[in-house]
Amino acid sequence: MTVAINNINIKSLEAFRAIIQTGSATAAGKQLGLTQPGISRLLALLEEHVGFQLFYREKGRLIPSDEALALVKEVELTLNSVERISLLAKNIAQSNLGLLKIVAPNSFIAGPLAEAVASFLQEHPQVNVSLDTHSPERAREIVARRSANCGFIQLPENHPGLICESIITSGTVCAISRQHRLAKNKKITPKDLDNEDLILLGKGRYSRQQIESIFRKKNISMQVKVETHTVAIACTFAKMNVGIAIVNELLAKQYEAKGLVLVPFSPAIKHEYGFIISAHAPMNRLTQSFYQHCKAYFSSNVSAL
């Protein structure tokens, strides 16, 4: 061990401040939950460190010297600064602070994620969120290189720089106008859709391929009336009875309304979303907290699907 009488001690500083504040070592001890001799020693230590008397002893009392009064302001600033560290640490520990950058498909944000984020923000009022949408390829890159904290993406997913956890699963429904003759069906099969006008989206995507392959297997040709890119638009056209949209139930849910009915598509096609983070580094606490929140949220609120 070294000989250094070197380092300033926070406790000494606290004792010093407390003596100045209360006017006596005994009272300072009470304030700090220490005994008077303890305070006395902390003070002696500090005096040894600064190299001069901080109090002169008159009639057995401690009277602050001019030097002490000059020093105490700086000491108070320092102690406040230390307290700020504690406070900041507490906030970080509770994920009460910071910026959470999320990437997710627009439809996912508009659909299930919106409320999940909203409730998370309610629990962590000082947190800021940035929500961005990119192509799936770009989203993967952004998360892998940690330009965003996390993302939501449709499975399957096997990017080597990503860790992916399945977070929610959804079925497939036909969005269909209430006027349509099939609107009262319990389910709709490809056979039912033979010769029907269809509204499809996501050309080239995995989910679209699944649909196409099912029709191919049953040897039913698809009559695509409208080709679009968003669930919202597909549902809008379906509602206007332009045709029948085959869409992700989870994303379509919010557009179910007076004129629009959602009927399960058979055979079942599963859409699965994953929560992705970079494989290069563990989640930070805020992201972890958000992940836990989403898991809980999606398993309780959307399990009915």
Add this chain to the structure above:
Amino acid sequence: MTVAINNINIKSLEAFRAIIQTGSATAAGKQLGLTQPGISRLLALLEEHVGFQLFYREKGRLIPSDEALALVKEVELTLNSVERISLLAKNIAQSNLGLLKIVAPNSFIAGPLAEAVASFLQEHPQVNVSLDTHSPERAREIVARRSANCGFIQLPENHPGLICESIITSGTVCAISRQHRLAKNKKITPKDLDNEDLILLGKGRYSRQQIESIFRKKNISMQVKVETHTVAIACTFAKMNVGIAIVNELLAKQYEAKGLVLVPFSPAIKHEYGFIISAHAPMNRLTQSFYQHCKAYFSSNVSAL
């Protein structure tokens, strides 16, 4: 002893900063003059205190977490603040800093004190000085109640609220025009001054009473041509051969010039100045330092008088 794992430790903070700065615990140890296990433990302590991991351990290396990066700025501010305390303490210890309030008679400031203060300021460049003049009574009050740090005053002095140390003694001289017939005398006695025009000052003051009593004893009447209040004016009139001034040698010294000669007055009358401080509190370090400086200065530079 309490169980509290409570208080933040400055050393932990330093270790933390050093790890972030250098990138490894080993290097941090080198920087702080500690061993790697020491750093490792300080870090573990801090992590326990803040409640979350500051670094994740990857391939045996320490990689700062997002939380650590958020915290380190605040930590640096705090450490800077601690360093400021050390610096301030050092400056205070060396009396390099602060305001020194001095009261002294104008003639004393203009005379011997000016250079003493000037050389003190040269040694303590960051010190500021306030010089004020008051009546002797008021000066005593001001110092006693600590509105000034110290003062210089002519003895005798026995104010109960003051501590007084004799600091310099001076003789009495006749300031006399070179033209005057007595200018070549080795000394001047009251008898020499019989029927001479005199210039006197400080009516009612102790030193004036001493002069008057000497003349009275020798039964020589004084012919006071000019009554004034400052040595400077008395010497000015003497130089113009209006009369002979009987003045404090120490204060008159600086007016000695071509046309003005200072001749010792006999019998000797001593003028003694004291350094006064309040009896209610000890000198602060700056005042002590100044006191030491003055003692040394007056004993070496002015002992020839």
Add this chain to the structure above:
DNA sequence: ATTGTGGTATTACAAATTGTTATAGGGTGG
């Protein structure tokens, strides 16, 4: 494959620090 280098964590131990209680002594007011 093996070895050297450079990193971390853990253990066991020594020294210093930090707290305690007990005690002595000064000053003040009833």
Add this chain to the structure above:
DNA sequence: CCACCCTATAACAATTTGTAATACCACAAT
């Protein structure tokens, strides 16, 4: 004079803070 309130100090226990020794991992160069 005594009770009371203050401070300083001593003696001691617990905790903290340092060290050296060691084990382990990853990587680069034989």
